[in-house]
Amino acid sequence: MKKLLKANEKVIGVDIGGTKMMATVYNRDFEVLGTCRKKSKGKATKAGSTEARIIAILRDALKAAGDPEIHGIGVGSPGPLDPNTGVIIDTPNLGWKNFPLAEVLGKEFGVPVVVDNDVNVGTYGEWCFGDISDCKDVVGIFPGTGIGGGLIVNGKMVHGFSGAAGEVGHMTVMLDGPYCGCGKRGCLEAVASRIAIAKEIAALAAREDAPYILENCGTDLANIRSGVIAKAIKAGEKMVEGVVRQAAYYIGVASGNLINILSPEAVVIGGGLVEAMPELFMEEINRGIVDHAMPFLRKKVRILPAKLGDNAGVLGAAQMIAERLHPGK
Ligand SMILES: [Zn+2]
Structure with a gap:
């Protein structure tokens, strides 16, 4: 550099x-x-x-x-x-x-x-110091408590007219979906953030379909964090895995839409959920991209987990x- x-x-x-x-x-x-x-x-x-x-x-x-x-x-x-x-x-x-x-x-x-x-600075950090500094067009998506995004187009951070561009988490992915913190329905954040995932897993735990979760952290959303979710999946809780896979697939759907609109060279996905379950997340994200990005646009796009934590x-x-x-x- x-x-x-x-x-x-x-x-x-x-x-x-x-x-x-x-x-x-x-x-x-x-x-x-x-x-x-x-x-x-x-x-x-x-x-x-x-x-x-x-x-x-x-x-x-x-x-x-x-x-x-x-x-x-x-x-x-x-x-x-x-x-x-x-x-x-x-x-x-x-x-x-x-x-x-x-x-x-x-x-x-x-x-x-x-x-x-x-999230813009996180994307910028991954771009400048990760494995993608040679790319001029980059999308960063960071699923966590919410879902943030950062867009780099032609080597520059995109801020847009308002200064607040890149709100990937508030892309509508499910019409009539659950309410989001922004007040709209069906945003990516409302279906795929850690809170959204935890909400569904808490319901599984409450009706004893996720005994590992129930035993280790109960049904309080604040306690159902990335690490324990990963452990429950390792312990064989198939429904917990299903919830996470579906959320990750939605992140793939959003990534596919962004690829169609921006034609980035790299999509970098970071945050605690991805760090805790990189293989599962990247598999489903790739599946969502294959299903929703145009083949010519997604060809050669590098889809990679964030590197710098x-x-x-x-x-x-x-x-x-x-x-x-x-x-x-
Ligand atoms: Zn929203």
């Missing part, structure tokens, strides 16, 4: 997720100098506002790096947000409404700040600020 930063320049990548926050300090070669990660929710959040916690995590990461001078901060945050101004429009989970995150961090640390959607977001965010500091390089 092209070196953008000057020899002594250092940047921080920050990933503000629904469940965890992470900050990593990088040098010019994107070697990790220091990192800090904490849960977004839980007892500690009572200690202060979200922004105070983010500043504390940044300071801890800097401390771990030996308190170097930094030159810029890249942030991935849940949206919707305006990537031009770094204002977060509305994130009920974090308690932000029209919150000027870039300005707040810029004042606190005295350096330029770039803010983009968390939790580091995709911080790396992508750090790369974005490096590019902002040295545009056109």
